[in-house]
Amino acid sequence: MTHFIIRRLLQNIIVIFLLSFFCYGILNLMPGDPLDIMISSNPKITSADIARLKALYGVDRPLYRKYFSWLGDLLQGDLGYSRTYKVPVGQLIAPRLINTFVLSFSALTLAILIAIPLGILAALKKGTKIDYIINFFAFAGISIPSFWLGIMLMILFAVYLKWLPAGGTSTVEQAQHGLGFLLDRGKYLILPMLSLMAQQMGVFARYARSTMLEVIEEDYIRTARAKGLRYPKIIYVHAFKNALISLITVISISFSYIFSGAIITETIFAYQGVGRLVYDSIMSNDFNVAMISFSITIVMVLAFNLVADILYAIVDPRISYK
Amino acid sequence: MTVPEIKNNSESQASNAFADYQAKTMFQIVRSQFMEHRFALIGGTIILFFILLALLAPLITNLTGLDPYSQNMFNRYKPPFTTLPFTSDMIETDLKSFAQKYPALTEDIKNFLKNNKQIDTSIVEFDLAQDEFLIALHGLTKHNKIFTQSLEALDHSGLRKFIKRTKTFHTFHIFGTDELGRDVLIRLIYGARVSIGVGMLVAVSGALIGLLLGSLAGFYGGIVDNILMRLTDSLMSLPLLPVMIVLCAVDMKKIPFMGRLFDPGSESIFKLILVLTVFSWMTVARLVRGNILSIKEKDFFHAAKALGAKDFFIIRVHLVPNVIAPLLVAVTVNVGVSILFEAALSFLGLGIQPPIPSWGNMLLNAIEIVYQAPTLAILPGLMIFFVVISFNFLGDGLQDAVNPQAIRR
Numbered sequence A: 001m002t003h004f005i006i007r008r009l010l011q012n013i014i015v016i017f018l019l020s021f022f023c024y025g026i027l028n029l030m031p032g033d034p035l036d037i038m039i040s041s042n043p044k045i046t047s048a049d050i051a052r053l054k055a056l057y058g059v060d061r062p063l064y065r066k067y068f069s070w071l072g073d074l075l076q077g078d079l080g081y082s083r084t085y086k087v088p089v090g091q092l093i094a095p096r097l098i099n100t101f102v103l104s105f106s107a108l109t110l111a112i113l114i115a116i117p118l119g120i121l122a123a124l125k126k127g128t129k130i131d132y133i134i135n136f137f138a139f140a141g142i143s144i145p146s147f148w149l150g151i152m153l154m155i156l157f158a159v160y161l162k163w164l165p166a167g168g169t170s171t172v173e174q175a176q177h178g179l180g181f182l183l184d185r186g187k188y189l190i191l192p193m194l195s196l197m198a199q200q201m202g203v204f205a206r207y208a209r210s211t212m213l214e215v216i217e218e219d220y221i222r223t224a225r226a227k228g229l230r231y232p233k234i235i236y237v238h239a240f241k242n243a244l245i246s247l248i249t250v251i252s253i254s255f256s257y258i259f260s261g262a263i264i265t266e267t268i269f270a271y272q273g274v275g276r277l278v279y280d281s282i283m284s285n286d287f288n289v290a291m292i293s294f295s296i297t298i299v300m301v302l303a304f305n306l307v308a309d310i311l312y313a314i315v316d317p318r319i320s321y322k
Numbered sequence B: 001m002t003v004p005e006i007k008n009n010s011e012s013q014a015s016n017a018f019a020d021y022q023a024k025t026m027f028q029i030v031r032s033q034f035m036e037h038r039f040a041l042i043g044g045t046i047i048l049f050f051i052l053l054a055l056l057a058p059l060i061t062n063l064t065g066l067d068p069y070s071q072n073m074f075n076r077y078k079p080p081f082t083t084l085p086f087t088s089d090m091i092e093t094d095l096k097s098f099a100q101k102y103p104a105l106t107e108d109i110k111n112f113l114k115n116n117k118q119i120d121t122s123i124v125e126f127d128l129a130q131d132e133f134l135i136a137l138h139g140l141t142k143h144n145k146i147f148t149q150s151l152e153a154l155d156h157s158g159l160r161k162f163i164k165r166t167k168t169f170h171t172f173h174i175f176g177t178d179e180l181g182r183d184v185l186i187r188l189i190y191g192a193r194v195s196i197g198v199g200m201l202v203a204v205s206g207a208l209i210g211l212l213l214g215s216l217a218g219f220y221g222g223i224v225d226n227i228l229m230r231l232t233d234s235l236m237s238l239p240l241l242p243v244m245i246v247l248c249a250v251d252m253k254k255i256p257f258m259g260r261l262f263d264p265g266s267e268s269i270f271k272l273i274l275v276l277t278v279f280s281w282m283t284v285a286r287l288v289r290g291n292i293l294s295i296k297e298k299d300f301f302h303a304a305k306a307l308g309a310k311d312f313f314i315i316r317v318h319l320v321p322n323v324i325a326p327l328l329v330a331v332t333v334n335v336g337v338s339i340l341f342e343a344a345l346s347f348l349g350l351g352i353q354p355p356i357p358s359w360g361n362m363l364l365n366a367i368e369i370v371y372q373a374p375t376l377a378i379l380p381g382l383m384i385f386f387v388v389i390s391f392n393f394l395g396d397g398l399q400d401a402v403n404p405q406a407i408r409r
Helices: A002-028 A034-040 A049-055 A063-075 A090-125 A129-145 A147-160 A179-216 A217-226 A231-268 A274-283 A287-315 B001-019 B028-034 B038-055 B057-064 B088-101 B103-114 B132-143 B145-153 B157-167 B183-219 B222-237 B240-249 B267-278 B280-298 B299-307 B311-347 B357-368 B374-402
Strands: B082-085 B171-172
Touching: A002 A063, A002 B222, A002 B240, A034 A049, A034 B057, A034 B145, A063 B103, A090 A129, A090 A179, A090 A231, A090 A274, A090 B157, A129 A179, A129 B374, A147 A179, A147 A231, A147 B311, A147 B357, A147 B374, A179 B082, A217 B280, A231 A274, A231 A287, A231 B145, A231 B240, A274 A287, A274 B240, A287 B222, A287 B240, B028 B038, B028 B374, B038 B057, B038 B183, B057 B183, B057 B357, B088 B103, B088 B132, B088 B157, B103 B132, B132 B145, B132 B157, B145 B157, B171 B299, B183 B222, B183 B267, B183 B280, B183 B357, B183 B374, B222 B280, B240 B267, B240 B311, B267 B311, B311 B357, B311 B374, B357 B374
Parallel strands: none
Antiparallel strands: B082 B171
């Protein structure tokens, strides 16, 4: 097991290295570079100045050398400087990262808690009206564009009903601690959370339904029934535990979707998270911020995949990593 | 003689007993399975309707005179079910084409009005070119009610035709107009062309790449398999949307050959198709590889090998039929996913660039004035929702139909 984890860690580090180089490369292909902006904002600049600036920032070096110097700085703890916000990237990202974590984890947890029981219910009542209704809503959740759902929720709850704020992260004059703070944050969280949850709920419900249907057909369920076990016990102890195995994969994959989805949701609701930061930094050519947010997302997704694999081995004794 | 008769009898009885059982071909089984999936049928019908609408878009433009690009700055944000008069530009072009189409008729109208004794035509200018004469005449009818009534009272077939034509000088906007005064309905229809077209193209080309790479990996195994599958895994672990955002923002001119490949007008569409395709083949590749690996373990595969079948024969007879059904399902579902990604990217302003209409970029323009004109934001989203859910249900129905374990006998 330890051997497996170490091997996977090494593999992941190589993948992270390659992917970050790939991202560095494509970010370099975006229109405009840092010097273009400096040059265009300063009418008195001379060509000698430009040459000196280019030498100073090393813009003319080949791609791989630029990348390695960036990586070297990163490993020494220097994340660079945000061009738009004029603060060190670390200072900028840390609070945003927490906001995004709050949003995505609450959305994910709630989606799991609601959708998986519904999926199991649909599987147990296969072919009935309940099954059809749950199935239809699951398909609707997968098919609805999350940004459009966000806009519709905003129109309904923020504009017409005026129950919830249309966007933002917290009320400005609100105290920074205590119960009032939590309630205030929660109020701003509901709409983004709902629009982020819809798709995940659809995916989870459908997966829970299909894996449960598969498991119910297995021999050991029939044995359990033949033994005369009570029905709820069969479902919740024997069937659900085994259905859980394949659900782990789906949930771990959904982390990458949730980080992707957070970009759109946070942009619509003006929620101060990493997703919005990624979008803003790409749009405003804020290279360091974009690169760091990218690396964080990639590391996060790979880490969750690894955790899922390890959980797999713990939950399912048939799987052994040797 | 009696014995064979009895035998015949019993044979026919036996065949009667099985008369209601008919052997079905594979296709018949699949079709009857599919027909039982009601949601899939509805989904398929909706998709057919939208595809038909998209294909007939130019015809609809011809019939109704609505154009997805013609702007009308005086009639922005009109609510649904509005009737608007033609602008003077539109009247001029229409009358010019009328004069060009029926020069004799126009001349006839001119002469008839000049020589008629019934009404006062002193306000009409006759020494104009044909088209300008018609435009001037229409201008008079617009502002002078008495003159119009007396013109309508005249008995002249050409004049009647002209008046009938001027009566059609208004447009009806069932869904209202957008921020540039363009008709929303026709833009939705042209948007269907772009959105569904991009979705299908991406899904099909992604499937082809996936089929190729997946079968290479599955068939040859070893190091080819290892490299291709690691590539698939790492692409799958990328956070897709941010990567796509960067790729869409890439300046094509910075890449040596790409810059010259696209013309600036449709660059955004090709770039989007390219970017979406790059990230749409992984599931298909995995699926194909898994299928081929499992087939390679099957007895019929070993038998074919042992009998000395050529590689191409095995691929054609044993691999393709087993892979094609799940492939079809994956393509169908992928169309929906691609439409969603296209909409998301266009919504962020990085996909299809205006003025080309796509459902995503129509939403982008609509969100800014969502309070004044909510229909502009509701309609494109509903279109996306209907089409994507239809593709998903269709995929589900196909999945049920081709899955041998799900066959109900």
